[in-house]
Amino acid sequence: MTPPTPEHASGAGPEVMLQVERLVVEFRSGKRRVQAVSDVSFEVRTGETLGLVGESGCGKTTTGRALVQIQPATSGTVRFEGQDLGRLSGRELRRARTRIQMIFQDPISSLNPRRRIRDIVAEPLAIWGTGSASERAQQVRSMLESVGIDPDAAGDRRPQEFSGGQCQRISIARALMAKPRLLICDEPVSALDVSVQAQILNLLADLKAEFGLTMVFIAHDLAVVKNVSDRVAVMYLGKLVELAESDALYHSPAHPYTQALMASIPEPDPEHVSEHEPLTGELPSPLDPPSGCRFRTRCPYAQDRCASEEPLLREVAPGHQVACHFPLGRPVPVPERAAATV
Amino acid sequence: MIGSGRRSADALHFPDVAELADPLLEVKDLVTSFRTTRGTVHAVDGVSLTVDRGRTLGVVGESGSGKTVLSRSIMGLLPARDVVRGGTVHFAGHELTAMEPAQLRQVWGAQMSMIFQDPMTALNPVVRIGRQITESLRLHLQMDRKEATATAVELLRSVGIPSPEERIRWYPFQLSGGMRQRVMIAIALACAPRLVLADEPTTGLDVTVQAQILDLLAAMQQERHMAVILVTHDLGVVAKRADDIAVMYAGRIVERAPTRTLFAHTRMPYTRALMDSIPRLADPSGTRLKAIGGRPPDLIHPPKGCRFAPRCPYVQAKCREADPPLRTAGSGDHLFACWFPLVDGVPTGTAADQAAVSITSTPSTPAEVPAP
Numbered sequence: 001m002t003p004p005t006p007e008h009a010s011g012a013g014p015e016v017m018l019q020v021e022r023l024v025v026e027f028r029s030g031k032r033r034v035q036a037v038s039d040v041s042f043e044v045r046t047g048e049t050l051g052l053v054g055e056s057g058c059g060k061t062t063t064g065r066a067l068v069q070i071q072p073a074t075s076g077t078v079r080f081e082g083q084d085l086g087r088l089s090g091r092e093l094r095r096a097r098t099r100i101q102m103i104f105q106d107p108i109s110s111l112n113p114r115r116r117i118r119d120i121v122a123e124p125l126a127i128w129g130t131g132s133a134s135e136r137a138q139q140v141r142s143m144l145e146s147v148g149i150d151p152d153a154a155g156d157r158r159p160q161e162f163s164g165g166q167c168q169r170i171s172i173a174r175a176l177m178a179k180p181r182l183l184i185c186d187e188p189v190s191a192l193d194v195s196v197q198a199q200i201l202n203l204l205a206d207l208k209a210e211f212g213l214t215m216v217f218i219a220h221d222l223a224v225v226k227n228v229s230d231r232v233a234v235m236y237l238g239k240l241v242e243l244a245e246s247d248a249l250y251h252s253p254a255h256p257y258t259q260a261l262m263a264s265i266p267e268p269d270p271e272h273v274s275e276h277e278p279l280t281g282e283l284p285s286p287l288d289p290p291s292g293c294r295f296r297t298r299c300p301y302a303q304d305r306c307a308s309e310e311p312l313l314r315e316v317a318p319g320h321q322v323a324c325h326f327p328l329g330r331p332v333p334v335p336e337r338a339a340a341t342v
Numbered sequence: 343m344i345g346s347g348r349r350s351a352d353a354l355h356f357p358d359v360a361e362l363a364d365p366l367l368e369v370k371d372l373v374t375s376f377r378t379t380r381g382t383v384h385a386v387d388g389v390s391l392t393v394d395r396g397r398t399l400g401v402v403g404e405s406g407s408g409k410t411v412l413s414r415s416i417m418g419l420l421p422a423r424d425v426v427r428g429g430t431v432h433f434a435g436h437e438l439t440a441m442e443p444a445q446l447r448q449v450w451g452a453q454m455s456m457i458f459q460d461p462m463t464a465l466n467p468v469v470r471i472g473r474q475i476t477e478s479l480r481l482h483l484q485m486d487r488k489e490a491t492a493t494a495v496e497l498l499r500s501v502g503i504p505s506p507e508e509r510i511r512w513y514p515f516q517l518s519g520g521m522r523q524r525v526m527i528a529i530a531l532a533c534a535p536r537l538v539l540a541d542e543p544t545t546g547l548d549v550t551v552q553a554q555i556l557d558l559l560a561a562m563q564q565e566r567h568m569a570v571i572l573v574t575h576d577l578g579v580v581a582k583r584a585d586d587i588a589v590m591y592a593g594r595i596v597e598r599a600p601t602r603t604l605f606a607h608t609r610m611p612y613t614r615a616l617m618d619s620i621p622r623l624a625d626p627s628g629t630r631l632k633a634i635g636g637r638p639p640d641l642i643h644p645p646k647g648c649r650f651a652p653r654c655p656y657v658q659a660k661c662r663e664a665d666p667p668l669r670t671a672g673s674g675d676h677l678f679a680c681w682f683p684l685v686d687g688v689p690t691g692t693a694a695d696q697a698a699v700s701i702t703s704t705p706s707t708p709a710e711v712p713a714p
Contacts, residue, residue, distance in 0.1 A: 055548045055550055055551070056518075056519065056548050056551075057518075163405070163406075163637065164405070165637075190546075191546075193404045193405050193575040194575055194576050194577075194578075194616065194619050194620050195404050195575075195615070195616060195619045195633065195634045196404070196405075197619070197621075198619035198620075198621070198631035198632065198633035198634070199633040199634075199635075201621070201631055201633075202630060202631055202633050205628075205630070220548045220549060221549050221621075222549070222623065223620075223621045223622065223623045224621050226621075226623060226627055227621040227625065227627065227628070227629060227631065228627075228628075229627060230627065230628075245627075246627035247626055247627050250623060250624075260550070261549070261550065262623060263553075264549045264550045264552070264553040265549055265578075265623055266549075266552070266553070266556075266576065266578035266579050266581065266582070267578060267581065267582075267622075267623075268576075268577045268578040268581050268605075268617050268620045268622075269581055269605060270581045270582055270601050270602050270605050271602070271605075272581070272582070278550065278553040278554070278557075279550045279553075279554075280554070282518060282520060282521070282551075
């Protein structure tokens with residue numbers, strides 16, 4: 001059901017900021033080729049947060065990098081505000097990238113250890129020669145304040161003097177200096193403590209409102225992704241397996257993988273009883289993906305058809321797409337959850 | 343396969359698990375400070391705890407709460423210089439703090455072992471995983487090469503590594519993060535220790551792999567009747583896996599209780615705040631998280647009074663003046679250090695100040711220099 005032509009032009013429906021079509025990213029491994037991202041299509045609507053979730057090796061980070069063209073696509077297109085990023089010249093691409101910024105997983109190693117905080121944050125302005133030196137300094141100050149860093153105390157310090165959470169705040173400040181429309185967050189909180197994680201997630205929500213951002217939020221923890229996202233796309237071994245609005249995904253997951261991902265989240269409640277078995281086994285090698293449905297080797301409901309025929313992404317409910325031959329039942333009422341947790 | 347670990351004349355004697363008296367581990371008033379150029383860092387500041395045979399203690403706290411230093415202090419894995427130590431660590435009839443390094447080597451691996459957070463740096467990258475497992479088998483259990491290799495294959499199989507006969511010849515870089523952590527567990531369990539300290543064993547792993555590794559650890563614990571100290575920053579990780587939980591803050595235990603009691607009758611506001619900061623799957627999308635404002639205090643100059651007072655939503659004047667002692671509530675097994683402990687989520691004490699308070703959700707992080 002992947003549409004071969006863009007449909008964002010047709011007036012009705014929400015405005016689409018980023019349109020990804022049949023994206024394929026291949027890496028070479030010796031003489032063989034590995035498809036890290038395998039025919040993935042989705043859109044990011046203006047003003048929304050789209051979550052991208054999956055285990056290590058599912059291609060979520062590669063997808064995120066391909067959106068910014070740090071990682072060139074092998075085939076397929078990434079259209080940002082109607083512009084095909086793959087066809088831009090180097091100069092045009094760099095200009096386009098000021099509108100798409102990215103923050104990374106490891107906040108400490110993504111900052112240059114030898115530079116001062118104020119210079120790191122001012123860099124996007126310095127590159128484009130925006131404003132005078134004093135104007136830039138003023139913008140750096142107000143941006144640092146926005147992310148909860150005291151510019152007077154922090155400006156002259158270097159990254160190693162800050163904790164992981166503070167470095168992530170600084171990375172966010174740097175990303176926002178270029179006034180992006182789209183912010184791609186690649187596992188921005190997975191290296192942080194739960195207490196700091198909550199601070200950063202709240203900060204991202206505040207900044208999204210303050211600067212009118214659209215976000216792609218990549219992470220492996222579905223509880224985190226669901227909390228921040230309007231819609232969630234679930235990836236498995238290079239494929240998109242389910243895409244739905246966050247709450248719909250939680251209440252009626254259609255793909256067995258999504259259900260298993262939810263079951264493996266540790267609930268901070270000793271009385272909580274998980275209704276489903278967590279996932280067993282490891283991700284198969286992407287060098288030699290299973291035939292048919294790629295999840296079938298770990299799927300508790302796999303049948304013969306799953307090995308012979310690849311399931312395509314199709315709609316099971318409005319706005320809810322799944323790639324599974326035997327999607328989990330009709331949207332069921334939430335079973336005795338309230339009764340189970342006393 | 344429990345060997346006695348006897349090797350030389352001054353070998354230590356450790357009785358069989360069944361003959362051991364409880365508690366297996368008794369830590370009293372443990373103090374570990376580091377002398378640095380900036381001053382003395384009071385990383386562990388008077389911690390007492392006990393662990394019985396076959397039980398699991400969860401130690402929970404943020405980065406910088408001293409939980410890793412605590413587990414290293416129990417093991418005796420501390421730098422030789424610029425460390426101030428105090429208190430006692432009584433383990434299976436022996437006093438570890440008084441031991442010479444040669445004696446400690448008989449304890450490490452054989453009686454007490456550690457699973458480290460980062461399996462890539464904890465494993466030797468240029469040694470095949472098989473040899474990293476057989477090393478302790480040959481040293482502590484005096485196995486010959488063949489016997490040790492066969493045992494290592496069985497260990498790898500028991501931790502869920504497919505085709506272990508082949509994998510034993512692999513190097514760490516050839517394995518995924520989850521597989522490396524399984525190898526770490528195999529190494530830690532090789533000599534059937536009585537106590538395993540797992541320091542953030544699943545941080546950095548996917549949630550799916552995390553569940554597998556924790557299940558594996560629980561199964562091995564059951565099978566071998568080991569005690570486990572599970573150190574983590576995530577209360578979700580220990581909620582269903584620990585018998586007891588100790589919450590650490592700024593080098594001290596601030597609340598300790600059997601797990602169900604801790605969750606059902608949380609007394610310390612810090613514990614409550616840690617629980618509330620975890621995003622819950624059942625919450626509607628976009629639910630604002632209850633973050634704890636600020637950061638843990640500088641352990642060189644900890645604040646006067648209760649160390650959580652500067653971040654506590656229920657702070658009162660007394661909290662800034664006097665240090666609350668660790669005391670019991672009702673049943674003797676629930677300890678907490680708070681002047682105005684929570685009852686059903688509401689602080690006790692003067693009611694006047696409490697109507698207006700709520701947990702701060704907006705972070706206001708001061709940009710001061712963090713402790714190194």
